[in-house]
Amino acid sequence: MYETSYQRPSSIDEAIKLLGDGEGEAKLLSGGMTLIPTMKQRLAMPSVLIDLRHISDLKGISVDGSKIRIGGATTHAEIARHDGIKAAAPSFAYLAGLIGDPAVRHMGTIGGSVANFDPAADYPAALLAIGATIHTNTRELSADEFFLGMFETALEENEIVTAVSFEAPQAGGWEKFRNPASRYAMCAVFVAKRTDGSVGVGVTGAGNNGAFRWTEAESALSGSFDGSALDGLTVDEGAMMSDIHGTSAYRANLTKVVAKRALAKAK
Amino acid sequence: MSKVSMTVNGRTMTGDVEDRTLLVHFLRDTLGLTGTHVGCDTSQCGACVVHVDGKAVKSCTMLAAQASGSSVTTIEGLAKGQELHPVQAAFKEHHGLQCGYCTPGMIMTAVDMIGRHGASLDEETVREELDGNICRCTGYHNIVAAILSAAKSSGSQAEQPIAAE
Numbered sequence: 211m212y213e214t215s216y217q218r219p220s221s222i223d224e225a226i227k228l229l230g231d232g233e234g235e236a237k238l239l240s241g242g243m244t245l246i247p248t249m250k251q252r253l254a255m256p257s258v259l260i261d262l263r264h265i266s267d268l269k270g271i272s273v274d275g276s277k278i279r280i281g282g283a284t285t286h287a288e289i290a291r292h293d294g295i296k297a298a299a300p301s302f303a304y305l306a307g308l309i310g311d312p313a314v315r316h317m318g319t320i321g322g323s324v325a326n327f328d329p330a331a332d333y334p335a336a337l338l339a340i341g342a343t344i345h346t347n348t349r350e351l352s353a354d355e356f357f358l359g360m361f362e363t364a365l366e367e368n369e370i371v372t373a374v375s376f377e378a379p380q381a382g383g384w385e386k387f388r389n390p391a392s393r394y395a396m397c398a399v400f401v402a403k404r405t406d407g408s409v410g411v412g413v414t415g416a417g418n419n420g421a422f423r424w425t426e427a428e429s430a431l432s433g434s435f436d437g438s439a440l441d442g443l444t445v446d447e448g449a450m451m452s453d454i455h456g457t458s459a460y461r462a463n464l465t466k467v468v469a470k471r472a473l474a475k476a477k
Numbered sequence: 478m479s480k481v482s483m484t485v486n487g488r489t490m491t492g493d494v495e496d497r498t499l500l501v502h503f504l505r506d507t508l509g510l511t512g513t514h515v516g517c518d519t520s521q522c523g524a525c526v527v528h529v530d531g532k533a534v535k536s537c538t539m540l541a542a543q544a545s546g547s548s549v550t551t552i553e554g555l556a557k558g559q560e561l562h563p564v565q566a567a568f569k570e571h572h573g574l575q576c577g578y579c580t581p582g583m584i585m586t587a588v589d590m591i592g593r594h595g596a597s598l599d600e601e602t603v604r605e606e607l608d609g610n611i612c613r614c615t616g617y618h619n620i621v622a623a624i625l626s627a628a629k630s631s632g633s634q635a636e637q638p639i640a641a642e
Binding site: 211212213214215216218239242243246247249250251259261263287310311312313314316317393 | 479495496497499518519520523526532533534535538539540542543586589590606608609610
């Protein structure tokens with residue numbers, strides 16, 4: 211790891227100031243489950259690390275009926291075991307409990323995952339499907355506006371993800387087809403029947419430009435929220451990732467299979 | 478350089494370290510607590526698992542500076558003197574190791590797992606939760622047996638006491 215300097219702000223304002231002082235060389239450190247391994251491989255060399263784990267305004271979960279708000283520095287483990295989320299949006303809690311392994315879930319945060327937008331990250335698929343809002347220190351963006359492409363979000367230079375909020379869907383389902391070695395999603399799908407009756411389908415791990423909404427499936431499912439509604443659909447192979455673990459044709463087919471499994475589980 | 482200070486196995490420890498120092502290197506090189514191992518160095522194998530504020534984390538993927546102010550328990554902090562922690566005793570009884578390299582991380586993960594699930598822990602959950610701990614000797618049969626045995630004898634949902642926490 212290259213040399214760096216560690217800072218521990220106690221407020222969002224202080225963190226923003228440190229970011230500005232870093233003149234583009236500073237990085238926000240939340241759980242560090244992606245950033246620290248990346249730094250160890252010398253693929254990143256931030257001059258300053260700004261630790262967000264000690265800012266109380268970034269923490270906590272509130273559930274008010276079907277309205278859920280999760281602070282950016284909330285860990286996957288806290289989301290997975292939160293009674294309010296388990297009751298209102300069980301598929302979302304289930305998703306959080308399948309990220310990484312127990313030690314990773316104790317450190318990794320939703321804000322970090324959302325801001326990094328790894329092409330195999332789990333939350334983006336759910337947030338796109340549910341129609342979530344991403345809160346930053348300056349504005350609120352819909353998930354559709356926030357997630358732009360692989361490792362690319364609408365975040366500006368000195369902007370911090372402070373929270374994620376959404377209305378719990380009437381029914382949600384999550385299915386993750388994991389690479390047996392890395393355990394990352396080769397394809398994972400979140401299906402959501404939203405409270406306004408519309409349907410969201412978010413896919414991660416498979417697309418060649420990060421998580422995306424499978425809009426053809428959304429239309430097909432708005433009539434009948436059942437796997438059989440997908441029978442006549444195909445996924446565009448040209449938009450799929452292709453690597454040593456699977457071809458784009460394989461992932462296109464997998465998307466439909468995994469979406470059907472997610473629908474079978476939806477509740 | 479930064480001064481870091483944390484409670485390690487019940488004792489306050491301080492040291493001057495470079496900001497990029499990983500927690501595992503602070504524990505091993507500065508404090509001489511070499512029971513915590515570095516296996517893969519890519520955050521996958523779990524040989525470096527310790528508890529930070531009561532939660533299992535990978536100490537190769539956390540800076541010492543991040544842990545400053547926290548309470549850390551390593552494998553050295555489990556036993557009470559000559560008396561093994563129940564999970565250590567179960568690994569011995571069920572021969573849940575061969576070369577032993579992964580064992581400190583396995584045991585720290587197991588103690589955390591049993592603390593959260595108690596006696597209700599079942600085999601499927603144990604295998605799922607060992608996702609982040611790799612053993613390259615024997616397979617996992619005896620490790621799983623040891624953890625299930627320790628969970629059963631924990632007798633309740635409650636956290637098993639750790640001498641140092």
